[in-house]
Every structure is written in C-alpha cells, then in structure tokens.
Amino acid sequence: MNIPLLDLKAQFQPLRNEILAVVQTVCDEQGFILGPRVVAFEESVARYIGSRYAIGCASGSDALLLSLMAMGVKAGDEVITIPFTFFATAGAISRLGAKPVFVDIQPDTFNIDPALIERAITPRTKAIIPVHLFGQCADMAAINEIATRKKLYVIEDACQAIGAAQQEQRAGILGDTGCFSFFPSKNLGGFGDGGLITTNDKALADSMAMLRVHGSQVRYLHEVIGFNSRLDALQAAVLQVKLQYLDQWNEGRRRNAERYRQLFARTKQVDCVVLPPTRPGNFHVYNQFTVRVPKRDELRAFLKEKGVGTEVYYPLPMHLQNCYRELGHEKGSFPLSEQAAEEVMSIPIYPELTEAQQGYVVETIAEFYRRD
Numbered sequence: 001m002n003i004p005l006l007d008l009k010a011q012f013q014p015l016r017n018e019i020l021a022v023v024q025t026v027c028d029e030q031g032f033i034l035g036p037r038v039v040a041f042e043e044s045v046a047r048y049i050g051s052r053y054a055i056g057c058a059s060g061s062d063a064l065l066l067s068l069m070a071m072g073v074k075a076g077d078e079v080i081t082i083p084f085t086f087f088a089t090a091g092a093i094s095r096l097g098a099k100p101v102f103v104d105i106q107p108d109t110f111n112i113d114p115a116l117i118e119r120a121i122t123p124r125t126k127a128i129i130p131v132h133l134f135g136q137c138a139d140m141a142a143i144n145e146i147a148t149r150k151k152l153y154v155i156e157d158a159c160q161a162i163g164a165a166q167q168e169q170r171a172g173i174l175g176d177t178g179c180f181s182f183f184p185s186k187n188l189g190g191f192g193d194g195g196l197i198t199t200n201d202k203a204l205a206d207s208m209a210m211l212r213v214h215g216s217q218v219r220y221l222h223e224v225i226g227f228n229s230r231l232d233a234l235q236a237a238v239l240q241v242k243l244q245y246l247d248q249w250n251e252g253r254r255r256n257a258e259r260y261r262q263l264f265a266r267t268k269q270v271d272c273v274v275l276p277p278t279r280p281g282n283f284h285v286y287n288q289f290t291v292r293v294p295k296r297d298e299l300r301a302f303l304k305e306k307g308v309g310t311e312v313y314y315p316l317p318m319h320l321q322n323c324y325r326e327l328g329h330e331k332g333s334f335p336l337s338e339q340a341a342e343e344v345m346s347i348p349i350y351p352e353l354t355e356a357q358q359g360y361v362v363e364t365i366a367e368f369y370r371r372d
C-alpha cells in the first residue's frame with residue numbers, strides 16, 4: 001500500500017468540474033485583485049465563523065502580521081507565544097521589531113500552558129498569540145481572563161483550526177482577531193497562498209482592511225504605512241466552492257481520528273503510542289493527527305519503506321532556531337516543547353483515507369515494535 005500523509009488529488013477529483021467552472025468564470029471576468037469575489041468569500045467566512053468582520057489577505061503569516069500592526073505592536077514591544085509552532089507565529093512578531101517571548105506548552109494538547117503566561121508578562125507585553133495547534137483550540141477562557149486583567153490583546157493563530165470550536169464558539173471569535181491560512185495543506189486549502197483575519201472589533205477590521213492596501217482608503221492617499229497583502233479573486237472563487245465542503249471534510253478527519261483510537265486500542269504492541277487527547281469543550285478538527293512514539297526516527301524510516309507517509313511538526317522549537325540565537329535561550333529553556341519536538345510524528349488523517357488504509361498504518365506501526 002502507498003498512503004501519503006496528505007492526498008490533495010483525492011480531494012480535487014470529485015470537485016474538478018465545479019472548480020474549473022468558477023476558474024473559467026474568473027478568467028472571463030478578468031478581475032483579479034480583491035473585488036466582489038473576495039468580498040463574497042469574506043462574507044461567507046464571517047457567517048461560517050460567526051464573526052462580524054472577515055478580511056482576506058495574502059497568507060496566514062500576513063494575517064498574523066496585519067493583526068499585530070493593527071494593534072500597534074512596534075519595535076521594543078513583547079508578544080507572548082509558544083516555541084513549539086510553525087515559524088510564522090514568531091516571525092510575524094519579529095518582523096515588526098518586537099520580541100517573541102516564549103511560554104512552554106501543555107504536554108498533552110501541545111498548546112500554550114496558561115499557568116505559565118503570567119510570569120512571562122512585563123510592562124512591554126502587548127499581546128498573546130495562542131496557537132490552536134493541529135486543530136484543537138488552546139484554553140481560551142484562561143488566556144482571555146489573563147489578557148483582560150492585564151489589558152493585552154489576544155490573537156488566535158487559527159491557521160490549523162478552521163472549523164474548530166470551544167464551548168460551541170468557533171475559533172476566530174475566541175480572541176480579538178483570528179488568523180487563518182489557506183495554504184494547500186490546511187483544512188481549507190487554496191490553489192496557492194491565501195489568508196484571512198476575523199474579528200468583531202470594527203476599529204481593528206477597518207485598520208487591517210487599510211493596512212493590506214498600503215494603508216490607503218482613497219486611492220493614492222495613504223493614512224498609515226501598510227503593505228500589499230491581498231487575497232486573489234481566483235483563490236477566493238476556489239475557496240468559496242471548497243468552503244461548502246469544509247464541515248464534511250472536518251467530520252471525515254474526526255471520524256478517522258476515532259477509527260485510529262479504536263484500531264490502536266485493539267492492536268497489540270502499540271500501547272507505547274500516545275494518542276492526542278481532546279480536552280472537554282473542544283471540537284478538534286485534526287489538521288494533523290500527532291502521536292508521541294518511542295524510537296520515532298527509526299519508526300518513520302520503517303513506515304516510509306512500507307509506503308506510509310509521516311512528517312514531524314515541528315522538529316526544532318523556535319527558541320533553538322539559529323535565527324533566534326540572540327534571544328539567548330538554550331537547550332532546557334522550554335523542556336516540554338523540546339521533548340515534543342523529539343517525540344512527535346503526524347500520521348495520515350485526511351478525510352478521504354479509508355478504514356483499510358488506517359488499518360495498514362496501525363498494523364505497520366505494530367510490526368515495527370514487534371521486531372525489537
């Protein structure tokens with residue numbers, strides 16, 4: 001069997017005609033930058049998330065950057081986030097000359113540990129960026145309680161969590177802004193780069209809408225210094241089609257996660273594999289199904305030989321990256337993030353995965369551990 005980590009061709013095939021038709025329409029219209037297709041998509045996403053506003057932009061990375069800019073984060077400020085994330089979370093902070101201040105994760109959910117946030121706050125702290133890693137929301141009640149008391153903004157990095165929810169509220173309205181990515185491997189993936197920010201705050205929405213077009217409201221008149229970060233009409237048209245299927249795909253991912261739980265529970269020799277728990281009140285959308293395993297690298301090599309795709313998200317935490325040497329952290333600074341980086345591996349969870357394929361994945365893992 002050959003089971004890739006993600007099979008985008010399997011997702012595209014049934015939608016082929018529907019998507020090619022809208023692409024053709026956009027080509028006939030020849031309107032490519034923002035415009036009615038982007039507005040329509042923004043309105044659809046706002047309705048889906050339950051936010052008052054949605055602002056399309058060029059990527060998830062820019063969604064984070066635009067949020068921070070609208071909140072006035074600047075050189076010398078500090079922003080709290082986790083080291084066990086994709087680079088973009090920390091990178092957006094650094095691009096503004098602000099300092100990423102890291103807080104370690106909870107070992108089970110891989111999300112920020114709210115109990116560690118307060119001691120990281122200084123008079124220069126402006127915001128907290130919890131990451132809803134792998135598709136499960138961070139503990140937003142605890143984070144918001146601290147943020148309200150300390151007068152800090154909260155930016156959700158929901159790039160891996162479109163459709164996820166906590167206490168029946170969707171990711172994207174659990175903080176001041178919610179940042180989404182339409183990178184092809186996300187649960188709602190475009191045909192290239194794309195991103196979007198949700199918010200209920202009109203001032204932030206207006207500011208972000210202006211910042212993404214060089215800080216301008218009236219053409220060639222610039223109120224603030226912005227940059228170019230727009231969602232293409234072509235991407236918006238494709239995403240508008242795909243948005244209709246998002247809930248169905250997320251349900252497929254959740255069904256597959258349940259199947260893995262059953263398969264792992266009834267297979268011998270796989271007790272050592274730690275499956276990702278869901279905290280009460282969380283609706284997990286499994287952008288990744290990430291397990292902790294002994295002998296991770298040997299297991300991955302074995303699975304690869306047997307045709308099973310895996311990936312390590314993420315092998316080196318931000319505080320140990322060369323580009324963050326000057327922050328002065330060392331090995332041991334954030335032990336739970338470091339341990340996760342050494343032990344985790346993501347296995348195929350995409351919606352089109354079959355029960356037979358999942359059985360093969362689990363059986364092959366069991367075969368590996370039986371060998372030693």
Ligand SMILES: *Cc1c(COP(=O)(O)O)cnc(C)c1O
Binds near residue numbers: 060131181195
């Ligand atoms: C994908 C991702 C981003 C960045 O999204 P891009 O659209 O690739 O710029 C940011 N944060 C996290 C956690 C992500 O997974």
